[in-house]
Amino acid sequence: MRELERIFLAYLDEIENPIEDIREEKSTYKLDKYQKGKIKRMFTKINIEPEKKPEIHKGNIYLMFEDQIPIYYIIYDQIDEDLYEVLKMSQWVELGNENDLLTKIDDEWFIVETWNNFYLTADQIKSSIFYGKILSEDFELIKKFLNGEIKELPREKRGLTVGEGSYQIKFHKKESEIVRKYKLLPLEELGELENTIELPPEKEILLELVAGKEKTTAFGENFVLHKDLENNRIELILSEELQGKKGVITILDQTYQLDELPEKIYLEPTEDIEKIDIEKLAKKITIEETK
Template identity: 80%
Template structure:
């Protein structure tokens, strides 16, 4: 068994099984077993509650059932905080994961895995530390498109589709999926808004008079609202009010009642977005 496969199996067992199940199912190497034991020890710790001021760059630890969720405060949007998931499974990181050292332990910042929390949810978490300023600056520049890639010495290995690293990414996104929907839950249905992460491949070199403002998907229409700097995702009447799944770029949203429109808010100027390329990265389907 390859080492990366052993690490991935240990990761899966961490999030899907109890410690007893892990030890009886797999013969883990000492380092992997120690990591898992440390996890289950952490769960039983009742730390002294220390209220820290919520600041950009702060790192916290919370749990989803028995699964540890480390995250960093990246931005504040009205009453919500945008955060990025972190993980100490650094061996499973890829070129989009930033390596950083916190409290003498290595972590990756999953620059692609953002979600949202309220101040109350953050205050119920365990304050873990603060990311070094130079590392936070790298994350910010990468997400803003100021640098095309993370420095080689500060990122994981390049991974291909279907690799263990990419399977890890899928699982990591699923763990915090419900928190990705928080902006939708806190807005009236007619104001549904999703923040689009920076995607350099969606930018286009503008040709005067030739940029398109409308694109068509299989069962939706995208329209650029230049005046309000947003994109309208217009959904068909036959889907409205039904349960469904909408995938936009790398993020999947489970919707209990599909609205008439969802507004996509980009970080770039709306006129710089190639709406046809964006339409190719969106899918909408009904669920039962």
């Protein structure tokens, strides 16, 4: 078994069986010296007095738990008085790819998943465990990368460049799934969940050739389709001429009438997104302005 495969399987074991093995009295699971030290450091940080927690600032790193799975995250931006955009972090640095920033926090290595953003309220952040603060130069790198000021992260500050089907891609999908319910928080608060459409199963748009998997973008008459592989969804980006106008969108055999066409609509497929031929799908979508 290859080393990277062993690491990925260990990662799966951690998120699928978070702490049951540690708590069961009759468990045969044994912690090695590194794991014992990691747990000790975690609980040392948990014991911070609430009044000593710093104010919420960009670059702060926190730890919370979702179904007993540890979730590290960094504050990236403040959306409004009560809502923050954050980026997931992970200690599984071996599974990072070229879009993950390598950084060190209190002698521990992390990756910042620049592609894996989600949203938390101030109360959710305050109930998390303050873990530390990222170096200012690393935070600047993240901003420049996400703003498009630099096309790629410095070689010494990122994971490996990988191909489709790699363990890093599988890792990314799992990482996105862990925080998926927090990704729609802004839409829930703004009442914009209509901007997400569940894409019904349709055999005609499924791939027939493996080579088709390489295509992630397709163009329609007045829109662009783009596969968001990390979040297993498709972005339907409307032309500027249509945005804000009243219109009708037809996707496969479903029609949607909107009083105001948005900039972007998310299509949630019931199939694995890699099985969808995005060019065939584009041919089955029409957008028309109405009066």
